[in-house]
Amino acid sequence: MRRVIAGDWGTSRLRVTVIEDGVPVARHEGTGIAFLPGSAADALRAILDDLDLHQPPDAILLCGMVGSRNGWLEVPYTPCPVARELWRAQSGRTSLDGVPVTIAAGAAFDGDDLADVMRGEETQIFGALVIDPRLKSGRHRLVLPGTHSKWATVEDGRIVAIRTFVTGELFELIRSHSTLLRVGDAISRDDENAGFDAGLQRADAGLPLASLFTARVAQLRQARSSDWAAGYTSGLLIGSEVREALTLEATGECTLIGAPTLTRRYAQALARRDVASAQLDGDACGLAGLQLLDGRDDG
Amino acid sequence: MRRVIAGDWGTSRLRVTVIEDGVPVARHEGTGIAFLPGSAADALRAILDDLDLHQPPDAILLCGMVGSRNGWLEVPYTPCPVARELWRAQSGRTSLDGVPVTIAAGAAFDGDDLADVMRGEETQIFGALVIDPRLKSGRHRLVLPGTHSKWATVEDGRIVAIRTFVTGELFELIRSHSTLLRVGDAISRDDENAGFDAGLQRADAGLPLASLFTARVAQLRQARSSDWAAGYTSGLLIGSEVREALTLEATGECTLIGAPTLTRRYAQALARRDVASAQLDGDACGLAGLQLLDGRDDG
Numbered sequence: 001m002r003r004v005i006a007g008d009w010g011t012s013r014l015r016v017t018v019i020e021d022g023v024p025v026a027r028h029e030g031t032g033i034a035f036l037p038g039s040a041a042d043a044l045r046a047i048l049d050d051l052d053l054h055q056p057p058d059a060i061l062l063c064g065m066v067g068s069r070n071g072w073l074e075v076p077y078t079p080c081p082v083a084r085e086l087w088r089a090q091s092g093r094t095s096l097d098g099v100p101v102t103i104a105a106g107a108a109f110d111g112d113d114l115a116d117v118m119r120g121e122e123t124q125i126f127g128a129l130v131i132d133p134r135l136k137s138g139r140h141r142l143v144l145p146g147t148h149s150k151w152a153t154v155e156d157g158r159i160v161a162i163r164t165f166v167t168g169e170l171f172e173l174i175r176s177h178s179t180l181l182r183v184g185d186a187i188s189r190d191d192e193n194a195g196f197d198a199g200l201q202r203a204d205a206g207l208p209l210a211s212l213f214t215a216r217v218a219q220l221r222q223a224r225s226s227d228w229a230a231g232y233t234s235g236l237l238i239g240s241e242v243r244e245a246l247t248l249e250a251t252g253e254c255t256l257i258g259a260p261t262l263t264r265r266y267a268q269a270l271a272r273r274d275v276a277s278a279q280l281d282g283d284a285c286g287l288a289g290l291q292l293l294d295g296r297d298d299g
Numbered sequence: 300m301r302r303v304i305a306g307d308w309g310t311s312r313l314r315v316t317v318i319e320d321g322v323p324v325a326r327h328e329g330t331g332i333a334f335l336p337g338s339a340a341d342a343l344r345a346i347l348d349d350l351d352l353h354q355p356p357d358a359i360l361l362c363g364m365v366g367s368r369n370g371w372l373e374v375p376y377t378p379c380p381v382a383r384e385l386w387r388a389q390s391g392r393t394s395l396d397g398v399p400v401t402i403a404a405g406a407a408f409d410g411d412d413l414a415d416v417m418r419g420e421e422t423q424i425f426g427a428l429v430i431d432p433r434l435k436s437g438r439h440r441l442v443l444p445g446t447h448s449k450w451a452t453v454e455d456g457r458i459v460a461i462r463t464f465v466t467g468e469l470f471e472l473i474r475s476h477s478t479l480l481r482v483g484d485a486i487s488r489d490d491e492n493a494g495f496d497a498g499l500q501r502a503d504a505g506l507p508l509a510s511l512f513t514a515r516v517a518q519l520r521q522a523r524s525s526d527w528a529a530g531y532t533s534g535l536l537i538g539s540e541v542r543e544a545l546t547l548e549a550t551g552e553c554t555l556i557g558a559p560t561l562t563r564r565y566a567q568a569l570a571r572r573d574v575a576s577a578q579l580d581g582d583a584c585g586l587a588g589l590q591l592l593d594g595r596d597d598g
Contacts (some may be wrong), residue, residue, distance in 0.1 A: 011478070012435070018526050066451060068341075077520075098474070105519050108520060110520060114509070114510070115513070115516045115520050115521065116512065116516055116517055117519060117520065148512065163509060164512040164516075165508050165509060165512070166477075166479065166508075166512055167508065169477060169478070169479075170469075170508075170511075173472040173473070173476055173477060174472070176476075177466070177469070177475075177476060178472060179310070179473055180465065180468075194351070206505065207543045207546060207547065208508060208543075209464050209465070209466065209469075209507060209539050209540050209543050210413070210462060210464060210540075210543040210544065210547060211413070212449065212464075212469075213415065213463040213465055214413060214414070215415055217414045217448075217463075218414070220375075220416060221409060221414050221416065222414065237508070240508050241508050241509075244506045244507075244508050245509065247505075247506060248506065248509060260358060260426040275358060292585060294536055
């Protein structure tokens, strides 16, 4: 039996999966790279102890900010176009108590005025190409919503363009720190969905900055709840992201990769602009991608 | 001699001016409405003690969030079109230890899909009409940049439309809490101006959400400083605000009201879009406006 530890180690969260002969058998959540009390190696060692594996794993496979300059080992970004074999070859190597550790390379797009990067999402993208092999040929638009939402163009299996929207981060900043949502009292879940629809609709005008204050005014003047305002803000930001991304490059179909609660909202925003979408689970894509890094030297 | 206390009392700051026969003779800064330890009356009483006036003032004139439901006395918003006399008539009255206190009404725009409000800026606007009487006739666009930037359309001396952009608040949220600006080290002041110019230029594309992440990538991939990134973010947000405001209503000239360091940046953004602008000092406009509330019952 071959047992590997696969970890998506981002800024704010670590998700570890134990995989035995390709089958996930256990999961564990840990602390993100930005919040570690000590070294990444110590944090991972503690998690391995918790998992009580009886014997060391055969390999540890990691992606995400663990490969940044503030992570465990800085692994350079692979410039677009990023082919799978090039990306595998450029992953970083280290070890933990004798166990080989592979850390995925990020991907960089330096091709035009809007340079861009990703770390972790490239692994999910290559995993998506394993899960849905139709994505391996032709030109496809893959969207990975989140704190930093990534739009990638994949052509014949290579990542050729990257565009980041800080939609999730903006929403969290507004929710946690702004006066826009703190006017009324929370009421109902339905209200939030109605707000989301209203925000999506407002996004059509292409005036996102002129439309944010509506979240506050709707509570002051139109008896909306703060739930509605939060939904409105989310709908406005997601709808505006989708609008801008499609302005940058039109597309008839997208593949959404992420948590189903979030990809459903993006699917709704895309449908509003007549773009069809398929949804793939982000964790499953991440695991498939990390396993591509296993036995790098063999292949 | 008639002595009045004029105060612009916002969410985060109170600016008090002592005015004797129309001439400002002393200034004092105090705590904003959102951060008071006790009542607004107690806070003002303490400031009057500090000012050591020997005898009570003849009147206290206030504007801003002091008139909101979380302020001293809730004064309703006057709906657009807001004429000066109507606005004066709708101001709130209370007293402090026998001294009459007048609190300015806010202004509300309920006229279309994008409802909007202001509290405090209406006072600066009516003050601007005193300082520059040419603004009293015809149609004018007045812009009051700040945490919540207000664009007002004034027609024959009445406020007929209001549009708020949360530009200053967004910038502060990003500067204080986001990962976008915290990559490199601060370098130079020049760098920030270069970043501002680059951000203004980027705003032309009308893709603000697609362009924010550049602040981070420019540090990671293009050796830009965090100062440059802060300037870029400011230029992108201000440029995008100006672009959206002019999309909503085209105009050939604007009057900017505010602190000179900020109105200069807006003037630059407007000039880039071939809109001429005049600049008025925000404090002077506020004082002129508050004095319109003095002796309300006489007029």
